[in-house]
Amino acid sequence: IKFQKTHLKEIGSTNTYLQESDKDRLLPEGTIVYCDIQRSGRGQRGNSWESEPFKNLTFSLLLRPEHIPANRQFLLSEIVSLATVDVLNRYATGFSIKWPNDIYWHDKKIAGILIENVLSGSTFSRAIIGMGLNINQKNFYSDAPNPVSLYQITGRTYKIEKILDEFTEAFGKRYTDTFTNSSDRIHKEYIAALYRNDGVYPFYSDGNIFHASIADVELDGHLLLSTESGEKKRFAFKEVSFLL
Ligand code: BTN
Known part of the structure; x- marks a missing residue:
């Protein structure tokens, strides 16, 4: 290019x-x-x-x-x-x-x-x-x-x-x-290279705070989080935010 x-x-x-x-x-x-x-x-x-x-x-x-x-x-x-x-x-x-x-x-x-x-x-x-x-x-x-x-x-x-x-x-x-x-x-x-790819952190989604670790990012960009209970959650951009 x-x-x-x-x-x-x-x-x-x-x-x-x-x-x-x-x-x-x-x-x-x-x-x-x-x-x-x-x-x-x-x-x-x-x-x-x-x-x-x-x-x-x-x-x-x-x-x-x-x-x-x-x-x-x-x-x-x-x-x-x-x-x-x-x-x-x-x-x-x-x-x-x-x-x-x-x-x-x-x-x-x-x-x-x-x-x-x-x-x-x-x-x-x-x-x-x-x-x-x-x-x-x-x-x-x-x-x-x-x-x-x-x-x-x-x-x-x-x-x-x-x-x-x-x-x-x-x-x-x-x-x-x-x-x-x-x-x-x-x-x-x-x-x-992802921020916070190294452990459990607080996240916010849909009125709730939960703790999870980044499990993966799908090829279309969805974020996959593993919650403390072992559940997997999938988010599109705007559906979840990182808490400090
Ligand atoms: C964001 O973090 O929300 C994205 C910001 C992107 C800003 C850049 S500055 C140059 C280009 N022109 C714009 O109007 N926006 C992008």
């Missing part, structure tokens, strides 16, 4: 910008848009994504993953998350992937990912991968629950574009893997 980066000073949302620019489906795979100021960044579950101007990486990447079956969309989530951790591991330790695709440092969130897919029947025709990665921000004032930046972890500041280039390099390798039969290996790496 070849990447073509476009830098914008200011935009509402890089995901929305790519969606609108690709109305006629003409943008080449690998198109990237990143910005200094994102005024109305969008997050998962209709949340907003706030990022201090000029401090962090906020970008979107367009893919046409037609070689990936529509029922394996989750594979993209896995490789984006893994590539992000690949990059962060160069700078510090303690990173993991909080299912399904938040990037954590210990119990704090350093990056959020919003993937917006277009399927045409069983063909996976387009994905727009948006990421906000906290890099140089020193203080967080928003009501985001537990943010952290690379600066807060290491005490250093970074060139944002360099980290974007490191991401595209890491992602490019992992995307190439998806053209060969490596989805089992990718899935195993994803499971191994």
